[in-house]
Amino acid sequence: MTSRSTYHHGDLRQAVLAAALDVIAAEGPGALSLRDLARRAGVSHAAPAHHFKDRTGLLTALAAEGYGLLAEALAAAPDLRERGVRYVRFAVEHPAHFQVMFQPALLRADDPDLLAAKERASAELRAGVAGLTDTGDARSAGIAAWSLAHGFATLLLTHNVTGAVGDRDPEEYFRSLTGLLFSGQLPASGRQERE
Amino acid sequence: MTSRSTYHHGDLRQAVLAAALDVIAAEGPGALSLRDLARRAGVSHAAPAHHFKDRTGLLTALAAEGYGLLAEALAAAPDLRERGVRYVRFAVEHPAHFQVMFQPALLRADDPDLLAAKERASAELRAGVAGLTDTGDARSAGIAAWSLAHGFATLLLTHNVTGAVGDRDPEEYFRSLTGLLFSGQLPASGRQERE
DNA sequence: CCCGTATCTAGTCATTGACAAGTTCTGAGT
DNA sequence: ACTCAGAACTTGTCAATGACTAGATACGGG
Structure with missing residues (x-):
């Protein structure tokens, strides 16, 4: 998921949600970082904000x-x-x-x-x-x-x-x-x- | 508590703990900020760290x-x-x-x-x-x-x-x-x- | 084919946690 | 009373983050 040929991710919303679940289950909600989730999904740091404000x-x-x-x-x-x-x-x-x-x-x-x-x-x-x-x-x-x-x-x-x-x-x-x-x-x- | 004549606060540890309880009760643990607690106690931003690491x-x-x-x-x-x-x-x-x-x-x-x-x-x-x-x-x-x-x-x-x-x-x-x-x-x- | 819009990028700013180094005070031991 | 070791606090700094803005790219209905 780190590299991506298309400009659009395709299913960023689901990818971010899934990654967030992993982080929360492992380290709790406090460890959640939008920028970290963006990195995991291979998108820019502000991309998740478009889906979740x-x-x-x-x-x-x-x-x-x-x-x-x-x-x-x-x-x-x-x-x-x-x-x-x-x-x-x-x-x-x-x-x-x-x-x-x-x-x-x-x-x-x-x-x-x-x-x-x-x-x-x-x-x-x-x-x-x-x-x-x-x-x-x-x-x-x-x-x-x-x-x-x-x-x-x-x-x-x-x-x-x-x-x-x-x-x-x-x-x-x-x-x-x-x-x-x-x-x-x-x-x-x-x-x-x-x- | 904003102004203070002595260099030492006197009971910073308790002051920070009390302020932390207020913040957590009102906005949850996620809203807790060491720097904010320092401001409330009228001390420098790094003072609380001395008591709590x-x-x-x-x-x-x-x-x-x-x-x-x-x-x-x-x-x-x-x-x-x-x-x-x-x-x-x-x-x-x-x-x-x-x-x-x-x-x-x-x-x-x-x-x-x-x-x-x-x-x-x-x-x-x-x-x-x-x-x-x-x-x-x-x-x-x-x-x-x-x-x-x-x-x-x-x-x-x-x-x-x-x-x-x-x-x-x-x-x-x-x-x-x-x-x-x-x-x-x-x-x-x-x-x-x-x- | 065109254009409105959803999606994503790039840049910026204030705030924060953590750390390092220096300053002021306290108090135990002599 | 004096010293000095250490506790208490300050100042300065750095990387990371959330939130915001403006702009680039791609999709899809007409």
């Missing part, structure tokens, strides 16, 4: 893409637990997207594409608890489930549970976690001594 | 401070649920610390102070599930509880549950979430239709 624009495009992928990943899940598993799988398979999606400070919050994609993903999340309305507060139930999946995914990506998960498949581990929770093994309100 | 050093110091504060906040909680509530409270009251603590890419992972503080906080987290060993896998139970609290805290700080929480106290809302979970209101494995 600025750094924030690029990150916003990535986040929107991420929400779209998440919506796809969650679609047609058989039940709530499986939806959680897919949420975790998404985070593991798309760590760069996931990171950017949940750092509002990096994004243009009012971007139309971002809002639309976010709404699609949000609808999928809500669909996961749509059938639980009569057993309690569906919205709260959804937030509880989302918190569990999101927290596990985040801790996973920040290397805070690597020891416990070990060689096990993270998705499988998460499945067992949900089993643990809903079987009542965790007496959250039970008193206990300070060790 | 570089940008990563500053962020690492903040993260270490954060883990110390978290360990304090969790200490002597009466039960697991209350420990979760305090975890959420910590995130709400120290959003800048919380953000930095869970972005490994920003930190020097092998920093001794960071590791020590992290270990203290980790010990407090483990203590929360120390009494549950006979009811199941204590480590997994701990990770489940941590995931729930961490996920809710993260979603809260990223403005992803503001609508649901509304005017309610986030801590109180989280308390009710744990109640929902452990009362078996959430049939995670129950089949359900696609809406």
Whole structure:
């Protein structure tokens, strides 16, 4: 990709997005440099700006893409637990997207594409608890489930549970976690001594 | 703080840390600039570097401070649920610390102070599930509880549950979430239709 | 074939992080 | 009280970056 015979790159937008994902996954969003991405794509230093306006624009495009992928990943899940598993799988398979999606400070919050994609993903999340309305507060139930999946995914990506998960498949581990929770093994309100 | 009669600032380290917390809470870690912090403290542009080596050093110091504060906040909680509530409270009251603590890419992972503080906080987290060993896998139970609290805290700080929480106290809302979970209101494995 | 426009290049400026070298102050030891 | 080693801070500098502007090139509809 370093040399290029034609004046036009052909698919610079996708090339930059792909390179950005690599950089973010490896070194985080802070290490992202438009000029570096331009070099990787073999174009001049200002070329990426034409597609994304600025750094924030690029990150916003990535986040929107991420929400779209998440919506796809969650679609047609058989039940709530499986939806959680897919949420975790998404985070593991798309760590760069996931990171950017949940750092509002990096994004243009009012971007139309971002809002639309976010709404699609949000609808999928809500669909996961749509059938639980009569057993309690569906919205709260959804937030509880989302918190569990999101927290596990985040801790996973920040290397805070690597020891416990070990060689096990993270998705499988998460499945067992949900089993643990809903079987009542965790007496959250039970008193206990300070060790 | 803009003018200063003495050659030495007196407490530049603390001044820079405090200013950094303001910036991060308002605009995220990416907006952090050592030179800007120097200006706010009324010192020359290179003064902060003497205390923190570089940008990563500053962020690492903040993260270490954060883990110390978290360990304090969790200490002597009466039960697991209350420990979760305090975890959420910590995130709400120290959003800048919380953000930095869970972005490994920003930190020097092998920093001794960071590791020590992290270990203290980790010990407090483990203590929360120390009494549950006979009811199941204590480590997994701990990770489940941590995931729930961490996920809710993260979603809260990223403005992803503001609508649901509304005017309610986030801590109180989280308390009710744990109640929902452990009362078996959430049939995670129950089949359900696609809406 | 022509021209409007999308795509990309080249040049520039202010800002930043990092480093080096020099200056001012503090305080421990005698 | 004196010295001096080192901590705290300043000044100067360099390469890299984001953002902007103006201009060159190529594509595609009419």
